Amino acid sequence: MGRLPWLLCCLFLSLSLAAAARAATVHQEWEISYQFKSPDCVRKLAVTINGQTPGPTIRATQGDTVVVRVKNSLLTENVAIHWHGIRQIGTPWADGTEGVTQCPILPGDTFTYTFVVDRPGTYMYHAHYGMQRSAGLNGLIVVAAARGGPDAEPFRYDGEHHVLLNDWWHKSTYEQATGLASVPLGWVGEPQSLLINGRGRFVNCSAAAAAGMTCNATLPECAAPVFAVVPGKTYRFRIASVTSLSALNFEIEGHEMTVVEADGHYVKPFVVKNLNIYSGETYSVLIKADQDPNRNYWLASNVVSREPGTPTGTAVLSYYGGRSSPRKAPPTTPPTGPAWNDTTYRFRQSVATVAHPAHVQPPPPRADRTILLLNTQNKIDGHIKWALNNVSFTLPHTPYLVAMKNGLLGAFDQRPPPETYAHQGYDIYAVQRNPNATVSDGLYRLQFGSVVDVVLQNANMLAANKSETHPWHLHGHDFWVLGYGIGRFDPAVHPAAYNLKDPILKNTVAVHPYGWTALRFKADNPGVWAFHCHIESHFFMGMGIVFEEGVERVAQLPKEITGCGMTKGGH
C-alpha cells in the first residue's frame, strides 16, 4: 500500500469516527390530545401535540437518531404519525402510515418512533390516519447538514426562519370525512383561513360570533407571526406546506427569493418573486434584507390552482432597528399572488427546479419497469372517488408490512392493480364515465433494486372543463423528476425529452391540470411504501397506491406495530 492511499484511508476513518462521535439522539416526549385552539381567532377543537398546533419543530443534525415517544391521550380515537421526507432506511415500521406500516396507536398507548435522519434538509411530520392531519397534528423537521460533510450547503446565510403553511376549516374533520363518504357528496367548501405557523385571522370575526362560534381577534394565539431580520443580512426561509387541500403561492413583499432547496435536495439556484408550493413540499429560499428598514412587509400565502374562496394568509417581515414596530401592519394591502389559474406560470417553476450542479445525483439511465397512472375522478355506486387506472384505493385494516412479513394471505387483495391504461384512445379533456371503476387494496410489488418509472397522467374531472393540481408524495424514497408535460403523455414520444442530466430529487411533486409528470426511483428500500396525492380528501377518496419492495429483507418487526386487523389479539 502506497503512502497516499494509506493517508486517504486514515482520513476517511477519522472522518467516519468523527461523524459517529457527532451523531446524537434527539428525544421528544409527545402527548396527543384534543384542545380548544383558536388558530384563526375562531375557537375550535384541534388535535394537539403537548397542547400545541402545530407541534414542536424537531431539530436534528444529519446522522442523528430521532426518538419520539408518542402518548395517545385522545379519548376514543387512534393516531399514527408520518415523518414526511424521512426515508426510514432500515426502519420501515417507523414510517407512521396507518394501514401500510403500522396499526394505529390506541388511546392510552405509547408508541415510540425511532429513526435516523440521514440527510440534511427541511421536512415535516403529520398524522397519517383518517383525516387527522387536518385536525392540527403537524409540524416541521429541520435537519442540519453534518459539518464539513459532503452534504454541506452550497450557499451561505446569516440567519434562518421557518414557515409552515396550512389551510384551516371551522368544521371538524369528522364532518368533512362523513360528507366525502356520503351520497351525494357533502363538500366542506373552501378553507376559512390560511395559516402561517399555525396562525391566521378569520376575516369576519363578528359574523363568526353571530353564527354561534367563539371568535376573538385580539387573542395573542392568532396574532400574525413576525419574522425579524437585520438589515443587510441574508436569511434562509425554510418553507413547508402541510395543507389539506390548497396549492399555495408564497411571497415576501418587496423581497426576491432565491430557491436553494427542495424536499431536502439542493436546487440550482433560481430567483422568484412568488414561490408555488404544493401540499407535502418543502423549499428553502434565501432573501436579502435589503429594503427600507423603516416599514414592515407582508409575508403572503395565496391559493392557486383552485378558484380561491379563502383570503390571503399573512405574516409580517420586520427589520431590527427600523422605525416600524414589529407588530405593525405593513402600510400596503397584502399581495394577492399571481392569477390562480395561470397554470403555465406554475408549470414553468416546476420545470425550473433542477439539481444544484455540485449536487447532481444522476438517475439510472433507464427503467426496468414503467407504470402509467391515469388520475381520474369516478363515480362508484353513487360515491365520488378518485382512482388510478380506474382503481380507487382503499386501505386494508391489517398493515401491508405486517401482513406481508407474516404471510397473512387474505389481508388484502392479492391481485395487482393495472400497470397502465388505454392511453392511446383516452381523451383527457373529456368528461369520461369510466364505468369499470372499482375499489381495491391491492398493491404493486417491485423487484428489489429495480428502477421504476411512474408517469402520472392528469385528466378531466367529473365536471366539464375542470382538472386540478395533484401533489403526489412517495414514502420511503426520493424520486428523480424526469419531466413534466401538459396534455396526454405518449410513451413513444415524451421519454426522449426526459431530463437525465440534472433532475431534482424530491419526495413530493405536482401533477398539473391536464398534465403529466414522470418520475424515476430505485426500489432499494426494503419495506412497503405509500404513494399518494397529498390532498387529504383526495387520498381519503382513493387517490393513492402502495409499493412493496424487498419485504423479505426487512428485519423482525417490532410487535408494537401489530394488534389490528388480522393481527388482533396476537395473530
Add this chain to the structure above:
Amino acid sequence: MGRLPWLLCCLFLSLSLAAAARAATVHQEWEISYQFKSPDCVRKLAVTINGQTPGPTIRATQGDTVVVRVKNSLLTENVAIHWHGIRQIGTPWADGTEGVTQCPILPGDTFTYTFVVDRPGTYMYHAHYGMQRSAGLNGLIVVAAARGGPDAEPFRYDGEHHVLLNDWWHKSTYEQATGLASVPLGWVGEPQSLLINGRGRFVNCSAAAAAGMTCNATLPECAAPVFAVVPGKTYRFRIASVTSLSALNFEIEGHEMTVVEADGHYVKPFVVKNLNIYSGETYSVLIKADQDPNRNYWLASNVVSREPGTPTGTAVLSYYGGRSSPRKAPPTTPPTGPAWNDTTYRFRQSVATVAHPAHVQPPPPRADRTILLLNTQNKIDGHIKWALNNVSFTLPHTPYLVAMKNGLLGAFDQRPPPETYAHQGYDIYAVQRNPNATVSDGLYRLQFGSVVDVVLQNANMLAANKSETHPWHLHGHDFWVLGYGIGRFDPAVHPAAYNLKDPILKNTVAVHPYGWTALRFKADNPGVWAFHCHIESHFFMGMGIVFEEGVERVAQLPKEITGCGMTKGGH
C-alpha cells in the same frame, strides 16, 4: 324413588327440553358509522347503527342467544357496546365495557357479541367507550318471557309500545369531553333537546339557523312520534332512559300509569301520574286507553333534579277511530311535570318500588362485607372530578378481565380502594375540600359467592347547597335495593330498617340529593364488573368503581377482546 318425585323429574325434564327447543338465536348485523342526522331538527354528526340513531330494537325471548356482529366503520375511532341489564352469565367478555371487559373495537374490525338473555324484561344497549353513548349509539332490548315459564308476566295487556328517552346536545361529544378535562372546566350546558325514540324538536329553529346550524322543523326525521291506541284496550309501555345527564319525569297526559316492571323485575303494582326515571333505568307501565278518543294527548318528558334548561320532550298519544288526526298536536300545552326540586316526591317513588308479591326473591339475610362509598365532587390539580371515598376512578388501558386472567401485573394499581370513609365526622351538607383526593384504577376484589352490601352516600358538591341525583348502575348483576335515606347514613342505625322482605331487584338505582341508598348483591358471577354513575360526564370524571369476583372461574377468553394496553401485539 317414589312416583311423585319421578313424575316431577319427568315434568322438569320435559319443560327443560321444551325450553331448549324453543331457545333461538337472534342475529343482528350492525355497521357503526358517522352520519348526519337531525334528531331534533338540527343537523348534527351522530354515531349510528346501520345509519340510524337510536339503533334497532333487539327483540328476543327469554333463553335466546343474541349474536350481534358489530362492524366498526368509524374512520379513526374505536367502539365498544354494553348490553345494559344483561348479566352475561358465563360470557363476562361480552359485557362491552371498554377497559373493563374488552379492548375497544378498531375501525375496520368486526367484533361479535354473543350472550344469552336469561330473563324477560326491558333492557337497553349503548356505547361504553369514552362519551360515545352521547353521540347516538344506543337502543332497546326487549326480552319476552318464556311462554308458560315461571317468569310469565303477572299482568295482562293488549298491546305494547316502546319509549326510549334521551337528552341531546348540538355540541359534539369531543367538545364536551375536552371541556370536562380542561382547567377550568368547560361545561357544555344543559341539553338542547329531550328526545323520545330519537326524536325531538329544537324550540328555536330560526335561531339555530342564524347561528350557522342547519335546522329544518319540517323534516319527517324529527316529527313527533305517535303512539296509537285502540279505545278500551290496555297497553304496556316499556320505557327506558339512556340520557347522558338528565333525570326525567315521564307522563302520558290524562292517563294514569300502573308501574309493573323495573329493570327486568316485576314490581308490586302502583299507580302514578308521573314516572321518575333515571339514566340507565327501565320501567314498564300499563295504561288503559279510556279517555276521550276524539283528541290526542301528550307524552311528556321533563327534566327533574337539575334546574331545567331544556324544554319538555314530547310525543303524541292518539286513539284509533277517534276524530283527531294522529299527527295533530293535542289541544293542550305539554305537561311540565312536577317541581324539578321536589326531592321528597321522587324519594317516595323510589321507596314505593318493591317486588311483586308473586315474584319476591328474598335477599340473603346478611352481608359478608359492607362497602361504604362517599360520593363527592373534588378538585384535583385544578380538575373537577367525582370520587368515591376520595378516589377518583380512571380506566386502565389493559382491560381488567384480560389483565387478571392473564396475570398481567402492572396493568392497574394493585392497591384496593378504601372500603369506607370517616363517616362519623363527615358533614354531608358542607362544602368539603377533601384535600387527600387521588386518582386510581384500583379495584375491589370480592370473595366468590360472598354477599356484598354497598351503601352509596351522596353529599354536597363543590358549590354550596348543591347535591345532585346519581343513578348508579351495576354490571353483571341485579342488586336488592335495601333502603334509601336522606341525610347521613349511620351503619349502626339504618341497616335495622332495611327492607329484607320484598326489596326490588334492579341494575340501576338513584342516590338522591344528600341521600343514601343501600343495596346488596351476591358476588356469584365470575368476571370483572363496573359499577358507576350512569351520568356520562360523571363516570368520565371518575364516578365509578370496579368489582372482581371469581375471575379464576372464567373460561378461556376470546382473543378478540385483547390487543390493547399490555396485550398490544399479542402479549
